[in-house]
Amino acid sequence: xxxxxxxxxxxxxxxxxxxxxxxxxxxxDTTYYLFWYKQPPSGxxxxxxxxxxFDEQNEISGRYSWNFQKSxxxxxxxxxxxxxxxxxxxxxxxxxxxxxxIFGKGTKLSVKP
Amino acid sequence: xxxxxxxxxxxxxxxxxxxxxxxxPISGHTALYxxxxxxxxxxxxxxxxxxxSAPDKSGLPSDRFSAERTGESVSTLTIQRTQQEDxxxxxxxxxxxxxxxxxxxxxxxxxxxx
Numbered sequence: 001x002x003x004x005x006x007x008x009x010x011x012x013x014x015x016x017x018x019x020x021x022x023x024x025x026x027x028x029d030t031t032y033y034l035f036w037y038k039q040p041p042s043g044x045x046x047x048x049x050x051x052x053x054f055d056e057q058n059e060i061s062g063r064y065s066w067n068f069q070k071s072x073x074x075x076x077x078x079x080x081x082x083x084x085x086x087x088x089x090x091x092x093x094x095x096x097x098x099x100x101x102i103f104g105k106g107t108k109l110s111v112k113p
Numbered sequence: 114x115x116x117x118x119x120x121x122x123x124x125x126x127x128x129x130x131x132x133x134x135x136x137x138p139i140s141g142h143t144a145l146y147x148x149x150x151x152x153x154x155x156x157x158x159x160x161x162x163x164x165x166s167a168p169d170k171s172g173l174p175s176d177r178f179s180a181e182r183t184g185e186s187v188s189t190l191t192i193q194r195t196q197q198e199d200x201x202x203x204x205x206x207x208x209x210x211x212x213x214x215x216x217x218x219x220x221x222x223x224x225x226x227x
Contacts, residue, residue: 006155033214043202045156045218052214091155098169099213100146101206103155 002027004094006104013082014112021077021107023092029053033095034075036066039106040088048090051075082111115139117207117219125225126195134190134222138207143185146206146216149174156204162188163210195226 003026036048063080093101118137147159162182182188206216
C-alpha cells in the first residue's frame with residue numbers, strides 16, 4: 001500500500017522561530033517521487049518541492065529546507081525564521097502507481113507575530 | 114501561458130440536483146487528474162485521464178460520480194443527485210504525457226450542497 005502520514009495536525013509558532021513539519025511515507029516502489037505543497041488561506045495549491053528517491057541530498061531554498069531519509073521513510077520540511085506569511089496548510093505527497101498524487105492530511109501552520 | 118482553469122469557481126446547489134464541474138487543462142497536457150478536498154482534509158484522488166481514456170475509475174466515490182474528457186482537452190466531472198457529503202473543493206490538475214511527477218493544479222471549484 002502507498003500512504004503518507006503527517007502526524008502533526010496543527011502547529012503554532014511565534015514569528016522567527018524555526019519549525020519542522022514531519023512526513024512519513026509508505027511505498028513498495030524502489031523508484032518514487034515525494035512532494036511538498038503549500039495551501040494558503042486563499043486555497044490554491046502551491047508547489048514547493050519534488051524529490052525523487054535516487055537523490056537523498058538535503059535541499060535548501062532560502063528559508064526552506066528538506067530532509068529526505070530513506071532509512072526512516074521520512075521527508076521532513078523545515079522553515080527557518082518563520083514569518084506570518086508562512087501561515088498555511090502544508091501537504092506532503094507521494095506519486096502513486098497510477099500517476100495520482102497521494103496526499104497526507106496536511107499540517108496547519110500558524111505563525112503569530 | 115495560461116494555467117489550468119476550472120469553472121465555476123463556486124457552486125451552491127440543493128441536495129438531489131445534478132452538477133457539472135469543468136476543467137480546462139494546459140494546452141498540450143494529455144494527462145488530467147481530478148481530486149477532491151473535503152473541509153480540513155487532504156486531497157483525495159478521484160480519476161485520471163490519459164487523452165480521453167480513463168483506465169481506472171475505482172477512485173470515484175460512488176456511481177453518482179462520472180467524468181468524461183473530450184479529446185485531450187476539457188474534462189467534465191458530473192455528480193448526480195448530490196448529497197451533503199459531496200460538499201468539497203474539487204481540484205483538477207494536468208501534466209505532460211508521462212510526467213505525472215509535474216502536475217499543475219487549477220484553482221478548484223468549491224461545491225456546497227445544501
